[in-house]
Amino acid sequence: AKGAGVAIRPHLADLVTCMLESLSSLEDQGLNYVELHAANVGIQKEKLENLRISIAKGSPMWETLELCIEVVDNQSLDILVPRLAQLVRSGIGLNTRVGVASFVTLLVQRVNLEIKPFTGMLLKLLLPAIIQEKSGHAKRAFASACAIVLKYSTPSQAQKLVDDVAALHAGDRNAQVSCAVLLKSCASLAADVMSGYYATLIPVIFISRFEDEKYVSGLFEELWEENTSGDIVTLQLYLEEIVSLATESLTSSSWASKRKAALAITKLSETLRESLSTYSQVLLNSLLKEIPGRLWEGKDALLTALAALCVSCHKAICSHEPSAPNAILGVITSACTKKEKKFRESALCALEQVIKAFNSPEFFNAAFPLLYEMFNPTTAGTKSEQEPSGSGSVKSDSGEEAENYVPRSKILDCTTSCVDVASVGDLLQQKQNLLSLLSHALSPSFPWTVKVSAFLSIKKLCSKLKATAVNLGDDASHAGLTALVHELFLAVSPKVVDCIQTVKIAQVHVAAAECLVQLIELYGQFQPAPALGQGFKHDIAQLYETEKNEQAKSLLKNCVAILGNL
Known part of the structure; x- marks a missing residue:
């Protein structure tokens, strides 16, 4: 091949086809045996394929194929390309498949515009080859060949390929991988063509970033980062x-x-x-x-x-x-x-x-009754509905346990949002259910995560009532609000104190102490009758003396100071 030069042009099609087929047929059969048993001996298939391809491309056979490319002209292309197309369609063996794909890539890079008459035929064959190919190396090799051919295709051919590739994102895993691999090659080898079809391709890349399969989503994430200038x-x-x-x-x-x-x-x-x-x-x-x-x-x-x-x-x-x-x-x-x-x-x-x-404000009456019903002990009190401490979720997602599960922490978070938007009239109307829910949420049977959510709800209610009191004008509304404050304090304060006494978690102590500060300040603002008993003041003082957490201790000190002025 080195000495013959242009004299081998009439025989190029036969020579190239024979050598490409020989890349697999003359391969050491021991490598085939090793690949069959690679998994059993801990060898990664991808690495073994890479080794086989490296050996083939380092052989005199591949060197000869590269020499053949140097003497290709227009006349020899007319015979060579159809034979290559046939090999793309029916070639067997890893080295032959990768070889013909790599040869097409090198050939197009050598002849450039002279490949134009054959781009339609090659694109029709290369895309199915990418999709059907199981080997990752061969899939990438065919993708590179397809991308370099696309560079010299007509606008109608390019549009057809882009539409076909974009449709792959809705297929199975192999179709999605094929889509990503081909787009990656196009971005590298035919960026000028690809940029003209971003209106079709960018949406596909963006949405495919959210595939369940991490490998697939990772491929599209790389594409997104490489081909965009920032999300916004x-x-x-x-x-x-x-x-x-x-x-x-x-x-x-x-x-x-x-x-x-x-x-x-x-x-x-x-x-x-x-x-x-x-x-x-x-x-x-x-x-x-x-x-x-x-x-x-x-x-x-x-x-x-x-x-x-x-x-x-x-x-x-x-x-x-x-x-x-x-x-x-x-x-x-x-x-x-x-x-x-x-x-x-x-x-x-x-x-x-x-x-x-x-x-x-309308959302309170629309949502709170449902939340109360979901949390109410008469409808949600079985053991299977308890939230486990820590994670706040059940271990099993099947059977009766998952079916009866009630996410109480999340119900309380929704209650907090409801209270925040509610009008004072709606709060007074739902007073009994609201107090029942908050009181029940602090029951010893529930884990500390539920209690922390309950503290947030109580704090939100207290701040809401404080803000509302400033704008109240008529005596009737003030009397109703005063009654709510009194009942709230009586219903939840002892249980908040009990939480500090029984739960040995610093986060609970801090949240409960914050809640107590809010409750006592609210009580002091309204001063409902009867006045606070000495027993409650004594309990708070004792909690302050025994508290070990510095933040909770500081909050309890505030409680003692406020109570001293009541």
Whole structure:
């Protein structure tokens, strides 16, 4: 080959085809045997494939193939390319498959524009080869060949390939990996062509970052970082296309597609915030349509997306459709009644965020009765419904235990949000249920995590009542509020003291002491009759003397000082 030069041109097709096939047929059969048993002896298949390919490319055979490329002309291309295409379609063996892909890449780099008459044929063969190839090395080699051919393809051929590649993101794992590998090669070898189709490809890359499979999502994460100039700028630039693909994926029959679309909407909402307002109604309608109905694995992501959208675009949602907040609340409260543990927890988290976002006093009467019913001891008192201390979640997600599980900490967090938006009239109307819930939450049977959430609810109620008292005008409202303060103090103060005495966790002591400060200050502000007894003051003084945590001790000292002035 070195000496013959152009004399071998008429025989190039036969020579190249024969040598490419020989890369596998003449390979040391011992390597094949080792690959078959690689897993048994702890050898990684990927590393072994890399070794086999390195040996093949370091052989005189491959050196000869590279020499053949140097003498290719237009006439020999007419015969050589169809033979290479046939080998792409039917070649057997790792070295042959990688060899023909690498040869095509080198050939196109050598002849450049002269490959144009063959780009359509090659693209039609190379894309299926990428998808069907099981070997990672061979898949990447074919992807490189496809990308370099794409560089010289016509606009219509490029558009067809881009559309076909974009469609792969909704397929199985192999299709998604093929999509990512090919896009990575295109970004490297045909960046000028790829940049013209970003409106199609960027949405695919963005949404595929949220695949369940970590390897797949990692590939698309790399693509995103390599081909974008920051989240906010890129998302704003291709927002219309991303929203369109996300809403389309939400209607897919695939649960995985629905879930990753929901996660993408969550990311959009958290990143763009109010800048997403233009498309908030489209996204909102899509989410509200998909949340009701049967449960499926990963459906909780829809609730998370809905909450994130409401937090970011609540102003736009309200201005476009004033009744939308109530519709959203209805969908979420309905989801809170589902028995599946993870879905119910997500619904409660979403409820808390939505109540905070819209800040509507109407939400208290709409949500609190449900929260009370979920927490009420008459409907939620079995052992299987207890939250374990620490994590606040049950160990098992199946059977009766998971079905009856009540996430009390999250219910209390929602209650805190409800209290924050409630009017004083609604608080007085629900006084008995509210006090019953808070008192029950401090029961010894519940873990400390529930108690800490209860302390937050009590503190929020105290601060709400303090602020309300300043603006009260009529005596009737003041009398009702005074009665509520008195009953609140009597119902929960002894139990807060009991928590400090019985729970040996510093976090609980600090939270409980903060709660006591709020309760005593509120009591002092209203001074309801009868006055505080000496027994309660003595208990607080004793707690102060025995407390070991410095922060809790300082708070209890404040309690003693305030009580001394009452």
